[in-house]
Amino acid sequence: MRVRDENKICKVRQYxxxxxxxxxxxxxxMNKLAKAAGISPATLYIYYKDKDDLITKVSTEIAQEMVxxxxxxxxxxxxxxxxxxxxxxxxxxxFVKYPLEVxxxxxxxxxxVYQKIQPIIKQPFKEILGKFVKNAIEKKELIDLPLxxxxxxxxxxxxxxxxxHTQRNPIGDxxxxxxxxxxxxxxxxxxxxxxxx
Amino acid sequence: xxxxxxxxxxxDIFVFKTNLADDHAxxxxxxxxxxxxxxxxxxxxxxxxxxxxxxVCASVQEHAIIHLVQKAGFHCEVLPG
Numbered sequence: 001m002r003v004r005d006e007n008k009i010c011k012v013r014q015y016x017x018x019x020x021x022x023x024x025x026x027x028x029x030m031n032k033l034a035k036a037a038g039i040s041p042a043t044l045y046i047y048y049k050d051k052d053d054l055i056t057k058v059s060t061e062i063a064q065e066m067v068x069x070x071x072x073x074x075x076x077x078x079x080x081x082x083x084x085x086x087x088x089x090x091x092x093x094x095f096v097k098y099p100l101e102v103x104x105x106x107x108x109x110x111x112x113v114y115q116k117i118q119p120i121i122k123q124p125f126k127e128i129l130g131k132f133v134k135n136a137i138e139k140k141e142l143i144d145l146p147l148x149x150x151x152x153x154x155x156x157x158x159x160x161x162x163x164x165h166t167q168r169n170p171i172g173d174x175x176x177x178x179x180x181x182x183x184x185x186x187x188x189x190x191x192x193x194x195x196x197x
Numbered sequence: 198x199x200x201x202x203x204x205x206x207x208x209d210i211f212v213f214k215t216n217l218a219d220d221h222a223x224x225x226x227x228x229x230x231x232x233x234x235x236x237x238x239x240x241x242x243x244x245x246x247x248x249x250x251x252x253v254c255a256s257v258q259e260h261a262i263i264h265l266v267q268k269a270g271f272h273c274e275v276l277p278g
Contacts, residue, residue, distance in 0.1 A: 030245055042278040045212040045251050050242040 009047065011037045016058045017104045025111055030054070055113050062101050063117045067124050069094040076131035080141035081191050083132055088158050088187055095162045096178065102166075143196050153193055157186050208237055211259050214247040216272040226250075229265045233257065249276060 015037040020028050030051055034041040048054035070090050074083065095102050108114050133150060136142035142150075164170050165178035217223055223241050230239050235257040242249040250273065252262055259275060266273035 030242070030249075031247075040278050041245075041247065041249070042212050042276040045242070045249050045276065046210045049240055049251060050249075051244060 008037075008039055008043065011039065012044065012047065012054070013058050013061070016054065017062070017100050020055070020107050021100055021103045024107060025055070028055075052113065055108065056116050059105070059108055059113055059117045060120060062105060063120045066094060066101070066105070067121060071124060071128055074128065074132075076128050076135055078132070080132075080136035080139070080195065083136070084154060084191065084194075085187060087129075087155075088183060091155075091158060092162060092178065092183060095159075096165060099166045140196055142194055145194075150194070153190060157190055158183075161186060205238075205253050208253045208255050209257070211252045211254070211262060212276045213250040213252075213263065213266070213273050214276045215241070215250045215266060215274075217241050217243070217248045217250065217266075219243065222271065226266055226269050226271060229269050230262075233265060236262075247276060 012033070015033055016028075019033060019036060023032075028051070030041055030044050033039075033054075034044050044054070048057065070087065072090050074086055074090070076083075078086070108117075133142065133147075137144050145153075161178055161182060164176045170176040217226060220243075223243070226241075230236055230252070236252060236254045238253040240251055242251070250262075250266065254262075263273045263275070
């Protein structure tokens with residue numbers, strides 16, 4: 001019976017992510033991965049059926065972690081301001097800590113692999129955050145808006161700040177380091193826009 | 198982390214380098230592989246330069262699979278580990 005080598009599997013994931021981020025999906029192959037990770041192609045094929053299977057499994061795992069981190073300690077019954085703050089904290093922490101994983105998901109977003117992982121991402125968000133938004137509107141802590149409008153105001157400012165941070169390509173002259181104060185300042189403005197006056 | 202090959206833990210997995218170049222070639226070995234008792238699952242990675250044939254099986258020897266593929270008219274050797 002085969003013994004599963006955690007170390008090898010960890011390496012496979014790490015190099016799959018970094019190679020796809022660097023070279024895109026088209027430039028990725030099992031042989032390139034094997035070479036980069038110092039593992040024989042035969043071993044890769046024992047663990048994974050083929051390239052699609054490997055990318056799907058790595059993506060699934062990353063998507064699950066992303067969702068878990070985003071919803072950490074979150075409860076749909078929270079007060080709107082507290083709940084949104086927690087989501088901002090969770091998301092910014094994940095995005096700043098795992099920029100490669102985030103970029104990896106972006107790279108596969110327009111491939112057929114994404115179809116397979118989309119429910120993993122969409123379902124829990126839809127369920128838990130849908131309930132959160134519904135509760136907040138009922139409690140009059142949030143104004144009633146179409147979902148897309150709500151999302152754009154609630155999260156686009158956060159993602160833009162993260163982008164400025166990770167791309168190191170700010171609109172100002174100095175490199176931009178996202179900190180707690182920036183997040184707090186922006187979130188206050190977002191809350192002001194979303195809460196009934 | 199989930200097991201990358203979950204459901205395959207109690208089976209043997211063999212990987213071979215072949216010259217199965219396209220779907221037509223694959224369908225020719227399909228006839229033999231699908232009817233061999235003990236072979237649970239198999240697939241060919243046509244996008245790989247080594248046209249890797251991967252076989253999940255129970256109580257089938259590696260050399261028996263090589264023999265089957267060769268008999269169907271194709272090259273088949275163990276992909277070195």
